[in-house]
Amino acid sequence: MSVRSQAERLLQSATQELTTAGVPSPRVDAELLLSHVTGVPRGMLTTRAHPHEMQRRTYLEMIAARARRVPLQHITGSAAFRYVDLEVGPGVFVPRPETEELAGWAIERAMTVDAPVVVDLCTGSGAIALSVVHEVPQARVHAVELDASAHGWAERNLLGTGVDLRLGDAFEAFGDLDGAVDVVVCNPPYIPLDAWESVAPEARDHDPSLALWSGDDGLDAMRALELVAWRLLRPGGVVGAEHADAQGESAPAVFVPRWRDVRDHADLSGRPRYVTATHP
CATH class of the missing domain: 3.40.50.150 (Vaccinia Virus protein VP39)
Incomplete structure (x- = not known):
């Protein structure tokens, strides 16, 4: 499987799962989470992301959590606000x-x-x-x-x-x-x-x-x-x-x-x- 098709297939499957769950921005969230897991910028995911098995499992767990409508920022542990980044999570x-x-x-x-x-x-x-x-x-x-x-x-x-x-x-x-x-x-x-x-x-x-x-x-x-x-x-x-x-x-x-x-x-x-x- 090529690097491009592996990332694309993960993103397509994740986007469909989030769409079914009613997440407002399924493709964007799928890309943000894959970028978070792999460290590859969103715009380069389909050409440079090559998640290994542990990253793939982590990504699928994160997508499942997002499908349960856990906030994206709780999953990644951070939220951008103006020019600063904040640690966030449950509570x-x-x-x-x-x-x-x-x-x-x-x-x-x-x-x-x-x-x-x-x-x-x-x-x-x-x-x-x-x-x-x-x-x-x-x-x-x-x-x-x-x-x-x-x-x-x-x-x-x-x-x-x-x-x-x-x-x-x-x-x-x-x-x-x-x-x-x-x-x-x-x-x-x-x-x-x-x-x-x-x-x-x-x-x-x-x-x-x-x-x-x-x-x-x-x-x-x-x-x-x-x-x-x-x-x-x-x-x-x-x-x-x-x-x-x-x-x-x-x-x-x-x-x-x-x-x-x-x-x-x-x-x-x-x-x-x-x-x-x-x-x-």
Whole structure:
């Protein structure tokens, strides 16, 4: 069997298995996993990948796990986020590409301040906090996570960065920073409790429940965030928070009564994705 046909046959079989399982991007996932196993870049798999028997078995096990809708990043153990790579696995929310835009906003705002103080609430894997300290090295970054397992992943990812990582309730944390913060950023839980069936199995069955559900309308955490950001931010400080695409009006409405410059922002696909506001 030629090198090309061996890789192609593996990919074709894997793609069919993932398609049958309802995986949204079966060919891409099949290629990413084969690349992960063999170390050959995706674009060269059919010409250069020549997996030996142990690699083939490992690959088939990974495809079977992905067919069970285990997140791709849990299988590979890593997730790319902006310019950093994060260790992820069972017990931590996998950072999404959409959240990179919220992180970018926080980074841009932090860059306008000398020695900015940035707080990342509900940090999960530490994705936003790590991106901020990576791209704004002069920032003093603080992060908090309530779930002990997710906090453990954040510890791995933030080790040696200087980020002040704490274990605790995001909406009660950082009393020592009241009125001294320049940027508060948060990717809170925002899925309504009755939306169970609409959530992808990768999130519903594998992400921590604390990272997903937020009351009957999905805005319980947003309301709590509004209170804590008001307490933490200095006058003129800013807050940014991700929300569901169906919350493009309801999420900003949480901030309208006492904040200024309340704006909602779309993601790259044009869907409402995050709200920002300024402490008066």
